[in-house]
Amino acid sequence: MFLKATVNKNPKLIETAMFLHRKGIIEPDTYVLDLDSILNNGKLIMQEADKYGIKAYFMTKQFGRNPYIAKELMKLGYEGAVTVDFREAKLLGNSGIKLSHVGHLVQIPDKSIEEILKLRPDYITVYSIEKAKSLSELSLKLGIKQKIMLRVIDNNDVLYPAQYGGFYVDELSESVNKILNFKGIEIKGITSFPCFLYNEKSGRIEKTHNVKTVQKAKYIIENMGIKIQEMNMPSANCVESMKLVAENGGTSIEPGHGLTGTTPMHGSGKNCAETPAMVYVSEISHNLGESSFCYGGGHYRRSHMKEALVLENNHSKYFKVKKPDDESIDYYFELEENAEVGSTVVMAYRTQIFVTRSNVAVVKGISKGKPELIGIYDSLGKIVGR
Structure with a gap:
């Protein structure tokens, strides 16, 4: 819902999120917040x-x-x-x-x-x-x-x-x-x-x-x-x-x-005053048939998630996302194409982090080109790593 807006208005957040995952600093199923x-x-x-x-x-x-x-x-x-x-x-x-x-x-x-x-x-x-x-x-x-x-x-x-x-x-x-x-x-x-x-x-x-x-x-x-x-x-x-x-x-x-920067209006394409400041990071776990699957945990049933940006061999590509059934546990998110296992996945959609089981990475300095990880928290605000 907010992926294209984030790419256009806050590409450094996307880059930082991908870097943190590729370096093993954050796990899949982590929201990255641009302080x-x-x-x-x-x-x-x-x-x-x-x-x-x-x-x-x-x-x-x-x-x-x-x-x-x-x-x-x-x-x-x-x-x-x-x-x-x-x-x-x-x-x-x-x-x-x-x-x-x-x-x-x-x-x-x-x-x-x-x-x-x-x-x-x-x-x-x-x-x-x-x-x-x-x-x-x-x-x-x-x-x-x-x-x-x-x-x-x-x-x-x-x-x-x-x-x-x-x-x-x-x-x-x-x-x-x-x-x-x-x-x-x-x-x-x-x-x-x-x-x-x-x-x-x-x-x-x-x-x-x-x-x-x-x-x-x-x-x-x-x-x-x-x-x-x-x-x-x-x-x-x-x-x-x-x-x-x-x-x-x-x-x-x-x-x-x-x-x-994630109200429904911010996902409409309108040029809003606020900047998108939150992305979800995952990783390709496996392929099956013509689909690939990345780790879940951050699903919100009103998410309106539509697509993901997948980084394979230093090349990023948009994949369509098949939204999880609300009656099922979101062990994985399904992408409608095969992808290389281990690839970084970034999504941006409407969420309420407190009802997920995700981690939350707070990062400052992104706007200055000097990202610094403040801490990693659970979805309810408790510190789990620095």
Whole structure:
């Protein structure tokens, strides 16, 4: 999906990834992250957000919850991290990363609430009265008052499977009145997901119905005398979408794929501000019939992978990739031609590294022609090699 864009805009990343594999420094099934480009992308997004008075948080799940990159993003001036689930919150929080937003998309389990409250997140999103009550009780125990966001939903919203939850906007007044009885928390924000999506037909990032729901929720809550500080509007957050966020009342964004230049818009051929900053490296394992097979482990079912660049005897060639069946384990990726066993394979597709079993190599200095391997991590942000 992003291979041609990466070859055109960041060929040094391709060259570095191939070099690291050929020298045996990285194994097959390794994502290589270009730190220089990630930070430059992050800077561009933050500068655009600043123009509109929008707070910029960052997401790490897409690039494997990597604490090193998170610390570098903090140095740029980002408010802090958005941790999609409680394990990511613990990893980053205990690594010294400021937690800006926890609990969206995954609610905090009851037995983990106190531990995460002690990490002092700015906001915690809740989906239910029960979770709000638990948060309040433990906040009072710790002597704090925790700011919360309410995730709101409506019947016409875009919702992804396995991500359902929140307060129906038509029942919001009743829910808010119940939450106001919990003295350890205070309602300060509203969120939904996804608020914006790339439209292939129009070639633009456009708002979803969720934005209307968030706006309606703000109107309802503020008419109850509660001032809303945060209108959190995630998804497709990149330079291109900042003006759209501001026009719709958004106050905070959460770039993830924007940081690596891998939103759907970046794979469309459009000349985006961000540079592709992530590739996947593998190796030809064997041939069978008219196909070759490279090592897997990095499959993501929404990857839209289409082709691979294979380096044979100092000559590179594009191969079509047969996407793995979602019902099967991705032991191998199948390429639709024979290739020399041991050859380096580079792909660039949409991924969420934290749901793979891949390694992650963080490299700086690529833009200066002096690549330096910072470290090798697992897909969940733990260091496994230097």
